[in-house]
Amino acid sequence: MRALISPVLALLLTSTAMHAASFDSQVDDFFLNAYFRFNPTAGTQAGLHQYDAELEDYSSGVMVTEQIAALRKYQAEFEKIDPAGLPQ
Numbered sequence: 001m002r003a004l005i006s007p008v009l010a011l012l013l014t015s016t017a018m019h020a021a022s023f024d025s026q027v028d029d030f031f032l033n034a035y036f037r038f039n040p041t042a043g044t045q046a047g048l049h050q051y052d053a054e055l056e057d058y059s060s061g062v063m064v065t066e067q068i069a070a071l072r073k074y075q076a077e078f079e080k081i082d083p084a085g086l087p088q
Helices: 002-038 040-045 061-079
Strands: none
Touching (some): 002 040
16 A cells, blocks of 8 residues: 555655746746836846846836736736645
């Protein structure tokens, strides 16, 4: 019986780790490619010096439209993740 439980447990733990890694990867992608792009001051505060010379641009309608599109894209990606597969 122990021989059967061990592989099943390993499979469950691996599956949970894979979901968590996928989630972590998506969070990293969101912050690096969307959040800090539209909030460079926050990027500088997080220690990403490529944003040191930038400020938020709230005057451009195009920038607001791009930010909305990026947020919708990431919302759809995050909604695909099953929260039950993430560690508590």
